Amino acid sequence: MGVYHIVGGKKLNGQLRIGGGKNAILPILASVILNGGISVIHNCPKISDTYVSIEMLKALGCGVNFEGDTLTVDSSKASTHEAPENLVREMRSSFIFLGGILAKFGKAKISYPGGCELGARPIDLHLMALRKLGATITEDHGFILCEANKLVGAEIHLDFPSVGATENVMLTAVFAEGATVISNAAREPEIEDLQKFLNSMGAKVTGAGTSHVVIKGVKKLHDAEHSVMPDRIVAGTFLTAAAITGGKIRLTAIEPEHLRPITSKLKEAGCSVRFEKNSVYLEAPPVIRPITILKTGPHPGFPTDMQAQLTALLTKANGVSMICETVFESRNRHIPELVRMGADITLSHSGSTSVIRGVERLKGAVVESKDLRGGAALILAGLAAEGSTTVRNSSHVERGYENIEKSLTDLGATITLVKDEDGVL
Numbered sequence: 397m398g399v400y401h402i403v404g405g406k407k408l409n410g411q412l413r414i415g416g417g418k419n420a421i422l423p424i425l426a427s428v429i430l431n432g433g434i435s436v437i438h439n440c441p442k443i444s445d446t447y448v449s450i451e452m453l454k455a456l457g458c459g460v461n462f463e464g465d466t467l468t469v470d471s472s473k474a475s476t477h478e479a480p481e482n483l484v485r486e487m488r489s490s491f492i493f494l495g496g497i498l499a500k501f502g503k504a505k506i507s508y509p510g511g512c513e514l515g516a517r518p519i520d521l522h523l524m525a526l527r528k529l530g531a532t533i534t535e536d537h538g539f540i541l542c543e544a545n546k547l548v549g550a551e552i553h554l555d556f557p558s559v560g561a562t563e564n565v566m567l568t569a570v571f572a573e574g575a576t577v578i579s580n581a582a583r584e585p586e587i588e589d590l591q592k593f594l595n596s597m598g599a600k601v602t603g604a605g606t607s608h609v610v611i612k613g614v615k616k617l618h619d620a621e622h623s624v625m626p627d628r629i630v631a632g633t634f635l636t637a638a639a640i641t642g643g644k645i646r647l648t649a650i651e652p653e654h655l656r657p658i659t660s661k662l663k664e665a666g667c668s669v670r671f672e673k674n675s676v677y678l679e680a681p682p683v684i685r686p687i688t689i690l691k692t693g694p695h696p697g698f699p700t701d702m703q704a705q706l707t708a709l710l711t712k713a714n715g716v717s718m719i720c721e722t723v724f725e726s727r728n729r730h731i732p733e734l735v736r737m738g739a740d741i742t743l744s745h746s747g748s749t750s751v752i753r754g755v756e757r758l759k760g761a762v763v764e765s766k767d768l769r770g771g772a773a774l775i776l777a778g779l780a781a782e783g784s785t786t787v788r789n790s791s792h793v794e795r796g797y798e799n800i801e802k803s804l805t806d807l808g809a810t811i812t813l814v815k816d817e818d819g820v821l
């Protein structure tokens with residue numbers, strides 16, 4: 397348990413280097429067991445989701461060494477097809493290990509990921525796709541057992557461009573006989589990064605970043621080295637932090653194309669944004685402008701992982717904004733907490749559309765982080781609020797942000813993270 401203490405009212409000002417992406421490193425770590433050898437991965441974020449993935453790899457029999465931001469994994473002794481239940485529960489996205497384990501051992505046992513803080517998180521697309529590749533799937537007492545004597549390439553159409561399902565198919569099909577074609581694949585940049593990593597091990601994957609991904613099965617893979625792409629959501633969060641505090645920020649080591657869906661909305665809110673080669677500079681406007689309608693959607697739409705942070709920003713706009721969450725249900729649990737801080741937000745009955753009437757000032761309060769991005773949004777609101785804010789339950793934020801309190805302090809904010817091992821906080 398930990399809490400963030402924030403004293404609001406300081407404008408962020410300065411420069412920050414953005415590290416490797418959470419949603420890129422996770423599928424890469426799920427695929428390192430495939431080469432039965434050494435994978436050297438640079439630019440790894442030191443976030444709790446990375447550490448859970450490392451525990452998962454160790455449980456599967458891999459040797460892991462994490463030095464600086466370089467992770468070296470030796471999967472030559474990977475020996476079990478069972479993913480420990482406690483780790484799958486700790487990190488829902490560890491379901492992505494299913495594809496890698498199945499491709500490696502011809503069978504996989506993993507606990508059902510169940511619901512989560514973002515609402516029900518179905519896995520029907522994952523299971524449909526694995527069945528098409530030849531897996532037999534049995535669900536028993538909360539566990540999923542996948543078995544395949546032989547995986548064979550297939551044509552797989554996803555009804556929705558699910559990121560996790562696209563990645564699970566890419567991993568499962570690496571050794572399948574013949575070609576696998578995914579249509580309506582997710583187009584997120586992290587899928588391109590996964591393709592790069594798989595190909596660096598000798599896989600034959602093309603089309604990532606488009607809706608049409610082709611995986612030609614190979615017999616074996618070899619050692620690999622890769623550098624993880626920058627975290628576009630962490631970058632978007634810091635840009636929004638500068639915007640909400642009326643500050644100026646330069647982010648380095650970013651990929652401009654990945655950020656455009658986010659910066660186009662920040663510009664609509666009045667921010668001035670300038671890209672240079674691998675950096676972006678944002679200057680906040682004197683007054684935030686409302687955004688008539690902002691809808692989340694699969695890439696290249698506006699990322700659902702930035703919705704909560706934009707909601708926080710628009711609480712301070714000089715007018716009315718509307719945000720429609722179309723990707724996940726129940727992704728608005730930060731809203732009642734923002735209201736405690738003086739925000740004026742009405743949530744529709746379905747819980748997916750919010751109408752935000754900008755207020756002149758937010759007031760510090762004790763609020764609770766309910767999920768990763770919602771927690772980040774509360775920190776942003778705290779930075780812009782009058783007085784002190786306490787954001788409880790730091791563990792959600794620590795899943796995806798490496799020392800957010802240090803980065804914000806370096807940029808001029810007043811924020812500390814207080815850990816309490818006894819759980820009193």
Ligand code: UD1
Nearest residue numbers: 419489517518519520521522556558559560561701723724
């Ligand atoms: C990934 C990201 C997460 C991001 C999300 C959407 C990782 C580790 N996590 O999550 O940060 O918010 O993409 O960009 O990369 N769905 C089904 N059936 C399925 C699978 C998904 O109906 O079998 C639905 C989900 O309920 C959700 C939508 O599809 O409504 C999107 O989910 P998906 O793209 O799969 O997200 P994740 O891969 O879980």
